[in-house]
Amino acid sequence: MVVHYLLGNEAIAHGCLEAAVDVACGYPGTPSSEVIDTLRMDPDRACKVEWSVNEKVAFEEALAVSWCGLRAICTMKHVGLNVAADPLMTSAYTGTKGGFVIMSADDPFAHSSQNEQDSRCYAGFARIPCLDPSTLQEAHDMVRDAFALSEEFSLPVLFRPTTRICHSKSDVKLGKVMISERTASFEKDARQYVVIPAHTRVLHRELNQKQPALKKRLIELGYNRYEIRGKTAVICGGVGASYVREVAGHDVSIAIIGAYPIDEEWLREFIGRHEKVMVIEELSPVIEEAARQVSGFVPVYGKITGHVPYEGELAPDRVCEYLHAAGFETQITYQPVKAPAALPVRPPILCAGCMHRTAMYAMKKVFRDGIFPSDIGCYTLGIQLGTVDTTICMGASITVAAGMSLAGETRDIVCTIGDSTFLHTGIQGLINAVYNGANITVVILDNRITAMTGHQPNPTTGLTACGVATPAVSIEAVCRASGATFVETVSPNDLVTFIDVLKSARSLKGVKVIIARQPCVISEKRAKVIRGHYTVHQDLCIGCKACIKFGCPAIELRGGLASITDLCPGCGVCVQICPVGAIGREVKE
Amino acid sequence: MSFDVMIVGIGGQGTILTSNILGKACVIEGIPVRGAETHGMAQRGGSVESQIRIGQEFGPLIAPGTADLLLSFDLMEAVRAAHWLKPEGYIYSGREYVVPTSVFMQDLPAPTEQMLLEMLGDRPVKVISSREIAEEAGNVLTQNIVMLGAASPVIPLKKESLLEAIRDTVPPKTIDLNLKAFNMGIEAGKK
Secondary structure (H helix, E strand, O other): OEEEEEEHHHHHHHHHHHOOOOEEEEOOOOOOOHHHHHHHHOOOOOOEEEEOOOHHHHHHHHHHHHHOOOOEEEEEEHHHHHHOHHHHHHHHHHOOOOOEEEEEEEOOOOOOOOOOOOHHHHHHHHOOOEEOOOOHHHHHHHHHHHHHHHHHHOOOEEEOOEHHHHOEEEEEEEOOOOOOOOOOOOOOOHHHHOOOHHHHHHHHHHHHHHHHHHHHHHHHOOOEEEEOOOOEEEEEEOOHHHHHHHHEOOOEEEEEEOEEOOOHHHHHHHHHOOOEEEEEOOOOOHHHHHHHHHOOOOOEEOOOOOOOOOOOOOOHHHHHHHHHHOOOOEOOOOOOOOOOOOOOOOOOOOOOOOHHHHHHHHHHHHOOOOEOEOOOOHHHHHHHHOOOOEOOOOOOOHHHHHHHHHHOOOOOEEEEEEHHHHHHHHHHHHHHHHHOOOOEEEEEEEOOOEOOOOOEOOOOOOEOOOOOEOOOOOHHHHHHHOOOOEEEEEOOOOHHHHHHHHHHHHOOOOEEEEEEEOOOHHHHHHOOOOOOOEEEOOOOOOOOOHHHHHOOOOEEEEOOEEEEOOOOOOOOHHHHHOOOOOEEEOOOO | OOEEEEEEEEOOOOHHHHHHHHHHHHHHHOOOEEEEEOOHHHHOOOEEEEEEEEOOOOOOOOOOOOEEEEEEOOHHHHHHHHHHEEEEEEEEEEOOOOOOHHHHHHOOOOOOHHHHHHHOOOOOEEEEOHHHHHHHHOOHHHHHHHHHHHHHHHOOOOHHHHHHHHHHHOOHHHHHHHHHHHHHHHHHHHO
């Protein structure tokens, strides 16, 4: 046993290695991405690691690995589980052979997400076990043991860490990495693997029959446990349990729910030993509803009574406040804090030299009155540039554009989607738009990498997750094969040509595809591409702010004139924007 | 009770690396530690924070008004995060001040360096010329290590543990550079 200071996702990845996982696959999504990233970067790994094109693909591959008798994990963020929900629901029926763990990382407070959904509800919906760690050590231990739990019940196990587990750090005790000795062998059994109605009715009954033993087993394994300390009690789960342990009074009993489904008898017995209980959990009232089913005359405080919000994330001071409001004792009292000083905000922005800014700047120039459906990626930051009018979920740029066209919207509809998102769930929308005669312009922002989640390679990169060369997918060929006739590829850094192509698209009917291709500036920096800096000739600058309004973080206003900082990666776009030719290459004296 | 440190700056200034050094130093000393970080899109040039709780066994989050130390790599970010500190908490901030791009784009009023210093109030504040010191150490990118060195006397970890954690954390080729920056930071913090 060794102790390391690790990120939650690194600890989870190590737990997988200790379980001798055979295959890990997933689609990047904050806060889940570093599990696969850690595994793929590990030079000693014995398992196979893959970035898949979307979560449904990753899920189905991992399920098949399990059916071949091997251990598999697939990782995704919570909304990725929506994409994989179709196989999820029925994989509970077919069951598994080798251990199969689905990691769906939830994001209370939507730090980096489009919603705050609770994956525990999916586990209840599918009737599969769900493990919900309250600390990083527990996350590590749970995922390590989850494969055996999956094998014991022949069920997929949903492992649900949250942002404050995945992206927290702590000292974590690690065990030994184990090497799998399993070999893949699929044993045909149509009654298990072919879910025609006659089979699936039987499988559904079998799934339901597994439930009572499963609930008991989760208690035996110690995932759901309590400590009686007084007449009042808090029932908590997930990272919220850590906050409760930090702030709850010494005489308040604590029950920690680390796994679902919760055994009702066990819960009834715990609640029955108290005069009142409070439930502290993030997002949906999953524990609270279970508690209410068995609480009898014992009052239950929580979300349903208005003491804990349904949205957002917990924190020690908030837990303290909720406990006080419901009349529970705490060992800490926090003093009110003065509001922070009013300052100009510093939101995340597109990098200096990022092609998304340039592409969107050009779109705004050419389509002044346009509508701009967009998608999920770094380019969603284009909201600051006025070129992101809608974002709902992965792949919903082309479909929303086509829907607006179908509705009869007469303004130009210009949608943006990144390379990885296009391959994730954008292609179907494009095929549908061409098939049904939509009138839209599709700008595919192709920077050859899945950038926002930490630069994971994808099929456009030409490298697999583990760095093996692989043929890069041709986005042009995919678009042409879908039936689009206007398919043009151009780098937005060549701003003048890019604007010309946008104008051509504007003049035509039908589905026009523009592939805006320019590698991500961060990838270029890592590959040591050097372009030199640009500089503003102060004697030529007229202070018109045309370059300032472009919004590049490398351009500042100093004494009324523009100035370029050392953040400049040399894309050269500002040179093309300056109306008086005041910007040029920096020449070292 | 843990010693809670709030590390703030702008995405790319090395808040995560700095908190990793503190975390590893805790492991070296056998002290429990918890940390929380900003990952994902929020890192793209925006305000970022790393919370680190030395000696903490429970959660990673610090409550506002309770941090023992605020370590900042930018003056404006120090002001933005000052409410996290308890009244007697220490502030160590770099003299760096990057004006947010939004100020230029939207023509917003921005405070001057002097105004920011005044907004930090009458707390124990040390403002360190981190850029100049880092440049003198050999690389402007070591400002975070300069600041860590400056604040290190108030952090309940041994200097040897911090030095070992730095060696273990930074790229091997930059170890000497970073150790130099750390030691220069300690000297600057004494002034």
